[in-house]
Amino acid sequence: MTRHQPLLIPAAILALSLPAALPALAQEQGTVRIGEMQEPTVLDPTVDATASIDEMLTQNLYESLTTVNEAGEVLPQLAESWEISDDGLTYTFTLTQDAAFHDGTPFDAEAVRFSFERAMAEGSTNPSSDIWEPIESVTVTDPRTIEVTLSRPDAFFLFNLAQGDASIVSPASAETNVTEPVGTGPFRFVSWTRGDRLVLEKNPDHRDAGEVTIPGVEFRFITDASAMAAALLAGELDRAGLGAPELLAQFENDDRFTVEIGTTEGEVILALNNGRAPFDDIRAREAVNRAIDREEIIAGAMDGTATPIGSFYPPHGPAYVDLTGTWPHDTETAAALFQEVGVTELSLTVPPFPYATRSAEIIQAELAQAGVAVSVETVEWGYWLEEVYSNRNYDMTIIAHTSPNDMGNFARGPEYFYGFQSDEFDALWDRISAETDAEARNALLEEGQRYLAENAVMAFLFQLPELAVQRSDLEGFWTAAPVLYQPLKEVHWAE
Numbered sequence: 161m162t163r164h165q166p167l168l169i170p171a172a173i174l175a176l177s178l179p180a181a182l183p184a185l186a187q188e189q190g191t192v193r194i195g196e197m198q199e200p201t202v203l204d205p206t207v208d209a210t211a212s213i214d215e216m217l218t219q220n221l222y223e224s225l226t227t228v229n230e231a232g233e234v235l236p237q238l239a240e241s242w243e244i245s246d247d248g249l250t251y252t253f254t255l256t257q258d259a260a261f262h263d264g265t266p267f268d269a270e271a272v273r274f275s276f277e278r279a280m281a282e283g284s285t286n287p288s289s290d291i292w293e294p295i296e297s298v299t300v301t302d303p304r305t306i307e308v309t310l311s312r313p314d315a316f317f318l319f320n321l322a323q324g325d326a327s328i329v330s331p332a333s334a335e336t337n338v339t340e341p342v343g344t345g346p347f348r349f350v351s352w353t354r355g356d357r358l359v360l361e362k363n364p365d366h367r368d369a370g371e372v373t374i375p376g377v378e379f380r381f382i383t384d385a386s387a388m389a390a391a392l393l394a395g396e397l398d399r400a401g402l403g404a405p406e407l408l409a410q411f412e413n414d415d416r417f418t419v420e421i422g423t424t425e426g427e428v429i430l431a432l433n434n435g436r437a438p439f440d441d442i443r444a445r446e447a448v449n450r451a452i453d454r455e456e457i458i459a460g461a462m463d464g465t466a467t468p469i470g471s472f473y474p475p476h477g478p479a480y481v482d483l484t485g486t487w488p489h490d491t492e493t494a495a496a497l498f499q500e501v502g503v504t505e506l507s508l509t510v511p512p513f514p515y516a517t518r519s520a521e522i523i524q525a526e527l528a529q530a531g532v533a534v535s536v537e538t539v540e541w542g543y544w545l546e547e548v549y550s551n552r553n554y555d556m557t558i559i560a561h562t563s564p565n566d567m568g569n570f571a572r573g574p575e576y577f578y579g580f581q582s583d584e585f586d587a588l589w590d591r592i593s594a595e596t597d598a599e600a601r602n603a604l605l606e607e608g609q610r611y612l613a614e615n616a617v618m619a620f621l622f623q624l625p626e627l628a629v630q631r632s633d634l635e636g637f638w639t640a641a642p643v644l645y646q647p648l649k650e651v652h653w654a655e
Contacts, residue, residue: 435579
């Protein structure tokens with residue numbers, strides 16, 4: 161998944177059965193072992209858009225000036241407090257005195273200035289240009305005070321500073337964070353065995369070390385959902401997200417486990433490359449939208465656990481508008497539109513995640529009914545990032561955009577992998593991001609949702625649910641996912 165964010169399982173594997181006598185889980189209550197389907201590409205969230213980097217490391221190994229709780233509220237982190245000028249343009253942050261980088265380098269205002277200027281620099285690979293674009297200047301007042309001046313008000317500024325892209329890094333270790341990360345967080349890096357696991361341990365020197373009760377965490381990389389389920393059943397994992405919802409049933413009546421189904425910010429879209437034919441023509445985009453059947457996709461790919469969406473906004477959000485009826489499923493109309501624009505073949509390139517590969521097979525069949533032959537190619541994540549995300553070399557793809565408040569992706573211009581550009585939408589997003597009144601901003605967000613739906617910019621599929629299984633004696637994980645990360649500081653074994 162990318163932050164903006166795997167194959168049909170054989171019936172024999174789906175029928176994983178529990179032993180007649182359920183054994184206790186072998187692991188003692190120590191280091192927490194978490195199964196992950198997506199391995200990080202690097203270990204620095206400030207240089208790469210891969211969602212798993214944030215999920216594992218943000219607010220665990222790295223910290224930011226602000227943080228966000230499970231309710232989505234902005235709270236202090238490395239900044240103890242802040243003041244905002246009356247015009248909303250100047251933020252003065254007072255920094256904690258009690259933080260230090262894991263290598264002993266002091267945390268101070270110079271580290272904040274360095275991190276911001278590194279992200280803003282020409283040629284920066286920071287994934288979120290929208291965080292940095294409004295910043296006009298960053299000024300160190302003293303070691304504990306930093307002043308950030310914006311060129312325009314930004315309603316999301318404090319929230320955005322809590323993201324992994326705004327992690328504060330040390331000048332001494334920034335260049336090597338990709339493989340040997342150094343932050344200020346409650347956990348510190350131990351090892352990364354590519355293709356196998358990432359190991360963190362409790363940071364005994366953290367200012368809140370007394371609140372951390374687990375000695376560490378191992379993230380184990382298992383790309384196949386059935387193998388993940390088997391590892392849970394065998395006691396080799398303590399928690400895992402399961403991308404195959406039909407595998408949840410075997411855990412629901414097993415007292416050793418707790419099954420959690422929560423919400424995420426992940427809009428799953430069938431992305432259409434607006435930057436080249438045929439999808440530079442709204443008729444082709446409309447044809448795809450009419451050819452797909454969201455309910456069929458959700459039933460087949462997500463075992464009915466997902467919520468359909470008709471635009472780019474989560475159904476649990478305060479500004480949500482149900483636009484799933486904008487382009488009703490109509491195979492005949494879709495076929496006529498495809499004939500009108502001369503489309504008979506398309507390619508669909510997908511990353512190796514269950515929600516994407518399973519949806520692709522269903523969409524392939526749906527477009528075939530409308531007279532279009534779709535060649536589906538499942539590619540490794542690194543290839544997807546290079547060819548689809550960076551080079552825009554694709555017709556269609558399926559991806560979950562898991563970042564919050566990310567409708568601004570559609571204002572990133574034709575160089576972004578959508579290939580989409582609209583002066584009208586750009587102006588609308590400028591108004592949205594500058595509007596500090598929540599009610600007025602929600603009205604503008606509704607307008608944005610309608611624009612994207614009515615212009616058939618993408619085929620919006622469903623909101624990705626949070627599907628997790630964990631040992632019943634393990635507590636403290638979030639059920640909802642208002643941001644990409646999962647803080648581990650409060651995770652604990654039940655007494």
